[in-house]
Every structure is written in structure tokens, then in C-alpha cells.
Amino acid sequence: MNRQDEYSDLNASFRFSVLEFNALFTSLLEHFEIWAPQRYAARGRFSDADSIGYGPIHSPNEIVFDEKSHFSSKEAVFPVSETMFDLLGDEFVQAEDAQRDILVFARPCDINGIERLDDIFLRNGSVPDPYYQRRRERIRFVLMECAASFENCFCVSMSANRTDNYIAAIRWNSEHVLMRIRDKTLLSLVPDNASPAEFIPEFVEEDREPIGLPNGEKLEAAIRDGSLFEHDMWEEYTARCIACGRCNTHCPTCSCFSMLDIAPEPESGFGRRRRVWAGCHIDGFTNMAGGHAFRKDNGSRMRFKTMHKIHDFNARFGRHMCVGCGRCDDHCPEYIRFAHCIGKVTRLLESGDHE
Amino acid sequence: MSMDLNVKKATRNAFRITSKRGMTCIRIRVPGGHMAAGYLDIVKRIATDFGNGTVHLTIRQGFEIPGIPFERMEEVNRVLRGLLEGIEAKLGIEIPDWEGGYPAAGTRNVSACIGNRVCPFANYDTTALAGRIEAAIYPNHHHVKVALTGCPNDCIKAHTQDFGIIGQAEVEIDPDRCIGCEACAVNCRRRVTGAIEMRDFRAVHDSRRCIGCGECVLKCPTRAWTRNPTKYYRVIILGRTGKRNPRLAATFLEWVIEDVVLGMLRNVYGFIDEHIDKSLPKEHLGYIVDRVGYPIFRDTVLKDLDLGPKGRIAERLDFHGYWYERDCALK
Numbered sequence: 236m237n238r239q240d241e242y243s244d245l246n247a248s249f250r251f252s253v254l255e256f257n258a259l260f261t262s263l264l265e266h267f268e269i270w271a272p273q274r275y276a277a278r279g280r281f282s283d284a285d286s287i288g289y290g291p292i293h294s295p296n297e298i299v300f301d302e303k304s305h306f307s308s309k310e311a312v313f314p315v316s317e318t319m320f321d322l323l324g325d326e327f328v329q330a331e332d333a334q335r336d337i338l339v340f341a342r343p344c345d346i347n348g349i350e351r352l353d354d355i356f357l358r359n360g361s362v363p364d365p366y367y368q369r370r371r372e373r374i375r376f377v378l379m380e381c382a383a384s385f386e387n388c389f390c391v392s393m394s395a396n397r398t399d400n401y402i403a404a405i406r407w408n409s410e411h412v413l414m415r416i417r418d419k420t421l422l423s424l425v426p427d428n429a430s431p432a433e434f435i436p437e438f439v440e441e442d443r444e445p446i447g448l449p450n451g452e453k454l455e456a457a458i459r460d461g462s463l464f465e466h467d468m469w470e471e472y473t474a475r476c477i478a479c480g481r482c483n484t485h486c487p488t489c490s491c492f493s494m495l496d497i498a499p500e501p502e503s504g505f506g507r508r509r510r511v512w513a514g515c516h517i518d519g520f521t522n523m524a525g526g527h528a529f530r531k532d533n534g535s536r537m538r539f540k541t542m543h544k545i546h547d548f549n550a551r552f553g554r555h556m557c558v559g560c561g562r563c564d565d566h567c568p569e570y571i572r573f574a575h576c577i578g579k580v581t582r583l584l585e586s587g588d589h590e
Numbered sequence: 591m592s593m594d595l596n597v598k599k600a601t602r603n604a605f606r607i608t609s610k611r612g613m614t615c616i617r618i619r620v621p622g623g624h625m626a627a628g629y630l631d632i633v634k635r636i637a638t639d640f641g642n643g644t645v646h647l648t649i650r651q652g653f654e655i656p657g658i659p660f661e662r663m664e665e666v667n668r669v670l671r672g673l674l675e676g677i678e679a680k681l682g683i684e685i686p687d688w689e690g691g692y693p694a695a696g697t698r699n700v701s702a703c704i705g706n707r708v709c710p711f712a713n714y715d716t717t718a719l720a721g722r723i724e725a726a727i728y729p730n731h732h733h734v735k736v737a738l739t740g741c742p743n744d745c746i747k748a749h750t751q752d753f754g755i756i757g758q759a760e761v762e763i764d765p766d767r768c769i770g771c772e773a774c775a776v777n778c779r780r781r782v783t784g785a786i787e788m789r790d791f792r793a794v795h796d797s798r799r800c801i802g803c804g805e806c807v808l809k810c811p812t813r814a815w816t817r818n819p820t821k822y823y824r825v826i827i828l829g830r831t832g833k834r835n836p837r838l839a840a841t842f843l844e845w846v847i848e849d850v851v852l853g854m855l856r857n858v859y860g861f862i863d864e865h866i867d868k869s870l871p872k873e874h875l876g877y878i879v880d881r882v883g884y885p886i887f888r889d890t891v892l893k894d895l896d897l898g899p900k901g902r903i904a905e906r907l908d909f910h911g912y913w914y915e916r917d918c919a920l921k
Contacts (some may be wrong), residue, residue: 278813278819281712305813316766316768
């Protein structure tokens with residue numbers, strides 16, 4: 236879903252005072268629903284702790300620029316819970332989608348993350364997911380310049396530190412806003428007397444702790460012969476992981492969902508199908524009819540997730556699923572570091588100890 | 591050395607009468623049981639310069655410094671100025687004489703669990719509220735024990751105190767963020783009161799069963815469960831140890847805000863003034879209420895307080911204790 240072609244010929248940058256930016260934002264709201272990382276005060280996991288997550292905003296003051304959001308921007312396009320259709324007697328009623336375009340303020344990792352979701356929902360097989368597609372088509376990105384890593388970030392290692400997929404880019408500080416605009420609608424909203432500026436967004440060029448990715452051929456071989464699958468390195472995670480699922484729910488690229496049906500009531504005939512986020516670490520993810528479940532131990536779940544993020548997805552789509560945002564590491568209550576897990580796989584393959 | 595000592599005056603100045611004649615022990619207050627580490631220097635100095643070089647950590651989270659000769663009380667009080675200025679005055683407590691030591695000792699140090707500055711389970715900043723409670727009720731000569739705890743785990747053992755202030759979180763669920771993982775429901779059923787059930791794959795909250803512990807918020811991987819930022823408290827009262835009738839505290843109020851807690855504690859002193867048995871050297875609050883009756887206590891301490899829309903009052907107090915009797919069934 237690259238839109239670069241639409242706006243490649245447009246390129247204008249401005250310097251706005253905070254007041255000017257507020258005014259521009261107000262006119263943007265007339266054309267777009269705007270999603271950005273915002274602070275949910277005292278709504279964090281612990282008492283008096285904030286949560287930073289994505290949702291519609293109504294003022295630029297709500298945007299949290301200087302911290303990594305706890306939840307990613309994926310819920311702008313892939314809601315936590317989504318009604319797909321209702322059944323009313325013999326009638327089938329598909330849930331309506333809103334009409335307005337959505338502007339999502341996002342860092343490169345998050346924009347890359349949504350591109351990974353695009354692979355899964357739109358290009359994984361012959362039929363694009365219609366619920367995802369109709370919402371995705373309404374979304375445009377405002378790139379939040381991210382020139383320095385936060386704790387646990389490793390986007391450079393995952394080649395997800397850059398993006399060209401935005402209709403505007405923004406550099407913010409408390410006095411002024413630099414903005415690069417590549418969209419006709421946006422440009423038309425900029426007042427004639429706006430101050431031009433030179434602004435090209437910068438990207439993180441170095442991770443604080445670079446992660447060495449496994450050699451592709453060695454990884455492939457170790458998967459084929461089962462030696463990595465069976466390796467006891469995963470037992471550590473059986474002992475440490477508590478299957479809370481935060482690594483999944485905070486991940487910008489975890490795309491699994493479960494269908495949850497309200498079976499039609501005999502009297503009214505009303506039924507509903509919803510889908511909600513699911514995660515490979517959460518109990519019940521592999522439950523099957525008849526009570527069968529595989530990946531019961533949490534180490535197996537860690538292995539499954541790791542392989543999906545740094546191998547399986549890549550094998551199909553030619554780029555790694557993990558974008559290195561580090562949110563799984565930020566929020567793991569057991570202080571499990573996914574980045575270190577990747578490093579362990581790499582070192583294991585280099586040493587040949589798995590053979 | 592022969593002494594003519596006004597024992598009652600010394601006791602009210604936080605100096606104990608001890609089992610060693612001529613020797614006292616100063617009781618240091620640490621409201622909330624938390625202070626800047628630098629104040630330990632003052633504690634150490636009193637222990638080494640005036641005491642026997644040892645310090646006792648009390649169950650109330652203060653210090654008792656033993657082995658101080660009574661004649662050195664005034665010197666100790668001069669050193670105590672550092673603690674009075676640095677700890678008590680900073681909380682807004684008026685100290686009548688900076689070099690006169692503690693102005694009262696009856697109302698004991700307000701103790702508290704470590705609270706939400708450290709503990710994930712705590713539903714409020716116990717240290718900060720302990721300071722505000724200290725400012726509301728100290729100095730006072732009546733014997734009152736207050737303890738604060740961040741959640742119903744009650745790590746401070748508020749159930750053995752006259753007043754226990756337990757943090758309650760008004761938990762709220764955003765149904766659109768619930769993924770039906772059941773982490774909250776399973777945990778609540780196993781570890782708390784079973785106040786969450788799943789309906790159509792969504793967590794549903796039973797507010798009558800919920801004790802406001804906040805565990806569901808801790809378990810939720812999607813921020814579907816959150817705490818309402820308003821802080822609520824459950825007040826348990828009249829627990830006690832002792833030689834007559836030890837018992838655990840009973841719930842008096844639920845879902846009240848801080849203003850109610852502070853107002854109630856201020857009102858307690860008028861109740862004690864009016865009803866204490868002055869023929870006894872001292873009478874604990876619990877025994878006064880046993881004698882006077884719960885309704886009078888309730889109406890006096892809640893006078894003019896608005897409990898708000900969520901506040902609830904106990905109809906009666908159910909204590910779970912026992913009586914020591916010479917002729918009891920022990921053989």
C-alpha cells in the first residue's frame with residue numbers, strides 16, 4: 236500500500252510556531268480523523284502510572300512526542316476488538332466502516348509495522364482481508380521524526396529505522412514545528428504566509444545495542460534438521476515466561492486474531508461475530524476442538540514467536556516481521572529480552588552447538 | 591543519682607520508662623515508615639552519643655533508642671530538632687518548641703506499607719497519605735494507632751490497628767479492548783473474590799463482589815482494565831492485640847475518598863474526649879466503643895462528612911477475636 240507515487244512530486248517544508256501549528260491542526264481535523272500517541276493519565280498498569288497509547292486526538296497538545304508509546308499504532312488499522320457482522324434472523328448485516336480518512340502520527344518503526352500488517356492482511360494469499368482493507372485505505376501517515384533510539388530499541392538491526400511512506404513528516408520542539416508536506420490536501424491547508432524551511436526528517440542510524448541476525452542459510456538448515464526446534468535454549472523461557480501476552484499485545488506486527496461469536500439467540504435471532512487480538516503466548520491460543528493443544532509450554536511459544544518474527548514471515552514476504560521497536564522488552568513483566576533471544580539464536584548457529 | 595522525674599511529662603515527650611532504673615528510651619517517629627536516608631545520621635548520633643549504641647526497629651516503623659540516662663533528655667531533644675524540622679514540620683505540623691523534642695506521644699507513629707512508589711500491587715502512595723494523616727492528627731495525647739496499606743494484602747497488618755486505611759481501586763473495563771483472554775477472571779477467581787465472569791467472551795465486573803484490589807488491571811495485557819484515577823479507601827477499625835480481647839479490625843467504611851478518611855480521623859479525638867473512662871490510666875479506643883456502642887461512635891466520627899456517591903458504611907461491626915478468661919475452656 237505504498238502511496239509514494241501519489242506525492243513524490245510534491246515536497247514543501249515549513250516552520251510553524253506552536254500557534255500556527257495549532258491552527259493548521261484545527262483545519263486538519265476538518266478533513267481527517269487524527270490518531271496519535273497520547274497519554275492516558277493514571278491509566279497504566281500500576282497505580283498512578285500513565286499509559287501511552289493510540290487513539291483519536293483533538294488537539295496537538297495531546298500528542299506525546301518525547302516518549303515511546305506503550306501500545307503501537309497498529310490499533311488505528313487493526314482494532315483490539317472489531318465487530319464484523321450481525322445476524323438478525325435470516326438477515327446478515329456487515330458492520331459499517333466509518334468514512335473519514337485517518338491521519339496517523341507514527342514513528343518509522345510503527346509505519347513499518349503497519350506495512351508488515353499489510354503483508355499479512357492484504358497479500359497473504361489471494362483474498363485481501365476486507366475489514367482490514369477498507370480501514371487501511373483510509374489511513375495516511377504523518378511521520379514523527381525519530382532520530383535517537385529509546386531504551387530497548389533495535390530498529391536499525393531490523394532495517395525498520397527508515398520509511399518513505401508518509402504524506403507529512405514532523406519535527407517537534409516546544410517552540411516550533413518543522414513540517415515536510417507531500418500531499419495536496421495538506422498543502423492546501425497551509426496558510427500563504429507560512430515560513431518556508433529546509434527540513435528532511437532524520438532517522439536513527441545506530442542501535443544502542445545492535446542485534447546480530449542469524450545467518451539465513453544456517454537458520455534454514457537448523458530449522459530443516461530440527462536441531463533448533465529441539466534445542467534446550469527454549470527451556471529457559473518455559474521457566475521464565477508467564478504467558479501474560481504483553482509481548483503480543485504491545486507488538487506492532489502481531490496480527491493474530493480470534494473470532495468470537497455470539498450464537499444467535501433463539502428468541503430474537505440476534506447473533507454477532509467479532510474478532511479480537513490473539514497472541515501466541517496467551518493460554519488457549521492453540522486450543523483445538525476435542526481439547527487438543529500444542530505449544531503448551533511457554534518455551535515453545537517463545538520459539539514459535541521468535542521463528543515467526545525473524546524467519547517464517549521473511550521466507551514468505553522477503554523482510555523480517557519484527558521491526559525492532561522493543562516494546563515486547565519494554566513491557567515484559569519477567570524482563571525477558573526478545574532482542575537477546577534473537578542474539579542467542581545467532582550465536583548458537585555461529586557456534587554450531589545445536590548440531 | 592537520685593532523681594525527681596515527672597514521668598507523665600517525660601512520657602508525653604516520647605521518652606519511655608524502662609526496666610532499667612534511671613534509663614530511658616526515646617521513640618522516634620517516621621511517618622509512613624519512609625524518610626531520607628540522611629536522617630539515619632541523627633538516629634545514629636543519638637544512639638552513640640546518648641544511648642547504649644543500639645537502635646530498635648519498632649513494629650510501628652519508628653526507632654526506639656535505648657540506654658539514655660534521663661538527665662540527658664534535654665540534650666537529646668536539642669539533637670531531635672533535625673528530625674522535627676526535616677520530617678514533622680515539612681508535613682505541616684506545628685512544633686511549639688524546636689528544642690523541646692516531640693510535643694506528644696499518645697497518637698502513635700502513622701505506619702504504612704511501601705505503597706505504589708515501589709509495590710506493583712499498591713493502589714496509592716501510602717507514604718504521602720501517611721504524611722497528610724500525621725499532619726491531621728499529630729500532636730495528640732490520645733492513644734490512637736493508624737496504619738496504611740496499599741491493597742487488601744495488608745502487608746502493614748492494619749487489621750491489628752485502631753484504624754487501617756486500605757487502598758481501593760475503582761476498576762473500569764473498556765469492553766472494546768477486552769480480548770477475552772480470561773487472565774483477569776481466572777486470577778480473580780483463584781486469588782481474590784471471583785468478581786469477574788466472562789459473558790460472550792468479555793470480562794464482566796460484579797461491583798458487589800469487587801474489593802478494589804486492582805489485580806485485574808495488573809493482569810490485563812491490553813489496558814482494557816484500568817483504575818479510575820480517583821483514589822478510594824476502605825477503612826477498617828478497632829483491631830487490637832492485648833491481654834483482654836485481641837481481635838482483627840472490621841470494615842467500617844468502603845469506597846470513601848481521602849477527605850472522608852482525614853475528617854473521620856480528626857473527629858475521633860472528640861469522641862475519645864467525651865467518652866473515655868477517666869478513672870483508668872488509659873483506655874484504648876476499641877474498649878471505649880465496646881462500652882459506648884457502635885452507633886454513637888459512627889455518628890460522632892462521621893458527623894458532617896459527605897461520604898459521596900460510592901461511600902458505604904457498615905451496619906454493624908463483625909469482629910473476629912477471642913477473649914482471655916481465667917475460667918475459659920483451656921485445660
